[in-house]
Every structure is written in structure tokens, then in C-alpha cells.
Amino acid sequence: MSAQHRHVVVAKAAEIPPGGSKIVEVEGRSIGVFNLDGEYFAVRNACPHAGGPLCAGVRSGFVRSEGPGHYEYLRRGEFLRCPWHQWEFDIRTGQSWFDPQKTRVRRYDARLVAGAELLAEEEKLAAAGLQKGPYSAETYPVRATEEYVIIEL
């Protein structure tokens, strides 16, 4: 883990199963954390258009057709539709598909780490004289035997 970024534990892995999501508050920011087939993504829960609660929106996919009678439904559940004016955003990249040139919602790196890894990092930081803090949110006392979803701020 790099020293420039802060890692914040936002959930236990079991809380966000594949296809699931959770909206968390981190330092006054509302952020939606999504599990797409085992990969984690985090998106600011504020629509770039007018600040709507984007992460509470309906999730959809992408329909592709090569002609009459044929269609394919791709990337099911990987797009968020803002509940206020229905702009759509790709959860993986934050890219808007309504106004693709200009608009992108803030996204954060999110991933799964083992509790043991977090604890080892904490020990290293403590040994270097740093105060305990950024690696575990107060609501998540980290245990070595569990896995956690962290986001990078």
C-alpha cells in the first residue's frame, strides 16, 4: 500500500456480495461501493449533473442489436441511472454515457484485502511511530480472519 493514499475500510467483504452494493459515509462524503462479479468499485454518490443521489439509482446494462430480431444484453447491472434526470454512468469507470465528452463522476479505487494484511500494515506504521488511524474505520475493528473492502482516498 502506498503512503500517498489513505485506505479506509468501508465494509466486511460479506456485506457486499457479487451484484450487491453499499452506500458509505467517509469523511463527510457519501460513496457507493459496488461488487461487480467479485471486483469492487467505488463511486461518489453525487451526480455531476446536479448533485442527485446517483448511487441510489437503478442499475442496468447495455442492449446491443445487430438487426431486427437480434439483441444482446451486455454488462448487466454495470450502469447506474441517476434517479433525478436519468443520466447514466458506467460503474467501472465513472464515465457518463449521456454526455460522454464532458462528464464523469468521481470514482475511487476499491479492493478486497485480508484482515491479516491490514493488521500487518498497522503494525508497520506503529513501529515507524505513526498513530493508528487510516487503515480501519472505527466501526470496523479489523480481525485477521476476515476480508474487508477498502477504498483509496
Ligand code: FES
Ligand atoms: S442530477 Fe443526476 S441526472 Fe441530473
